[in-house]
Amino acid sequence: MGVESEPDTPETGPPAGSSIEPADAIGMDRAIQEARAAEQHGDVPIGAAIVRRGEVIAAGGNRRELDRDPTAHAEVIAIRAAAEALGGWRLPATTLYVTLEPCAMCAGAIVLARIPRVVFGAPDPKAGAAGSVMDLLDEPAMNHRPEVVGGFRAGECSALLTAFFATRR
Numbered sequence: 001m002g003v004e005s006e007p008d009t010p011e012t013g014p015p016a017g018s019s020i021e022p023a024d025a026i027g028m029d030r031a032i033q034e035a036r037a038a039e040q041h042g043d044v045p046i047g048a049a050i051v052r053r054g055e056v057i058a059a060g061g062n063r064r065e066l067d068r069d070p071t072a073h074a075e076v077i078a079i080r081a082a083a084e085a086l087g088g089w090r091l092p093a094t095t096l097y098v099t100l101e102p103c104a105m106c107a108g109a110i111v112l113a114r115i116p117r118v119v120f121g122a123p124d125p126k127a128g129a130a131g132s133v134m135d136l137l138d139e140p141a142m143n144h145r146p147e148v149v150g151g152f153r154a155g156e157c158s159a160l161l162t163a164f165f166a167t168r169r
Ligand SMILES: [Zn+2]
Pocket: 073, 074, 075, 102, 103, 104, 105, 106, 107
């Protein structure tokens, strides 16, 4: 499907040097769905999904409060599930979608899993490790550097967070 085809070259939106592909809507739709589910158990609404050949193979939402686990970020949950689904720690030919820019831990996990492509929604000026605070995903010293597309459906993704924190004040 779309994953194998040449990427579109949209006239507006994504930053130069990166491109949104037709299948990206599938992955981000699922990530947003996971973010909404996280909110149901009182967690900050952040969701992730991993797509391979146009199909969602794993997904997860933030479970930090639910599991009382500081490492239970959406990306980590999704990466573990994808490794289980593929039967190995490497996740070749996958794209990871996440509603918020990955933190340092999750960026590290993305590198460890050798995920070739990452698409995130809202930037995270406080903890983002894909360009905001630091850029672990574009670090020449690292042995793996994924293609990164930031800001995909950022308005929708950050609206989830804004609404969540508004109800808590
Ligand atoms: Zn994280």
